[in-house]
Amino acid sequence: MQNPASLQKLKYFALDMDGTIYLGQKLLPGAKEFLDYLAESGRKYVFLTNNSSKNKQSYVNKLQKLGLDATVDQVLTSGEATALYIKTIKPNARIFLLGTPDLEQEFIAHGFTLTGSTPDFVVLGFDQTLTYAKLTEACHLIREGVPLIATHPDINCPTDERSGYIPDVGAMLELIYASTGKKAKIIGKPYQEIINALLAKLHCKRDETAMVGDRLYTDIKLAENAAICGILVLSGETKQTDLNQSKVRPNYVFDSVRELAAALQQK
Numbered sequence: 001m002q003n004p005a006s007l008q009k010l011k012y013f014a015l016d017m018d019g020t021i022y023l024g025q026k027l028l029p030g031a032k033e034f035l036d037y038l039a040e041s042g043r044k045y046v047f048l049t050n051n052s053s054k055n056k057q058s059y060v061n062k063l064q065k066l067g068l069d070a071t072v073d074q075v076l077t078s079g080e081a082t083a084l085y086i087k088t089i090k091p092n093a094r095i096f097l098l099g100t101p102d103l104e105q106e107f108i109a110h111g112f113t114l115t116g117s118t119p120d121f122v123v124l125g126f127d128q129t130l131t132y133a134k135l136t137e138a139c140h141l142i143r144e145g146v147p148l149i150a151t152h153p154d155i156n157c158p159t160d161e162r163s164g165y166i167p168d169v170g171a172m173l174e175l176i177y178a179s180t181g182k183k184a185k186i187i188g189k190p191y192q193e194i195i196n197a198l199l200a201k202l203h204c205k206r207d208e209t210a211m212v213g214d215r216l217y218t219d220i221k222l223a224e225n226a227a228i229c230g231i232l233v234l235s236g237e238t239k240q241t242d243l244n245q246s247k248v249r250p251n252y253v254f255d256s257v258r259e260l261a262a263a264l265q266q267k
Contacts, residue, residue: 155171
């Protein structure tokens, strides 16, 4: 049973993008008004994405083209969350990175040295520039005991190409595991480390924070794992029939963020 009154305590919102704020190249109805209301009411929000192949500016550019006033401070990628996680363990660490040039720049900006010589960690991102040589060296290092950290677990990434999907980090992890027998520490949705990075970034309180998204197994499972409020919107992937059959249960369900905004405004 939903109790809209308890929504009023929420002050921080982690927002999925595709299926929640926009769908493909189109802004979803009510999304701009929802974001405007959050800002006007003094609430803070950050767009959260598992895609670690692009930098934050790429998402800002897309959001701005859709008519939203987004800044780089309002975007948290799984790549940045991974960098923030490693900084809590070993600042200025030496990293063997499998990632795009965008992800390389993210890690350099956080003070890491990218190297194949005695690295502290092997980090696997959504590397669309992956070569067999890089993959082979990563497996050598992992077998020698260098810890493996992955930005997120998605097996496929949605795309406009041919079948609609291309291999993502999760598929690469399966290959590495088959070769080395080693599992990775994973940071992105649905693992709580990405929310921990958000909490530290915004100085949030856990009981005042919500994850809003359209996927049960990533967005809502993340809320469950991180012990924050999970708000499901039915404007993207998940339909009511999926929810009825799922063991993952959101705290709230709305047709879209437009209805969520209306509920937040109730006194």
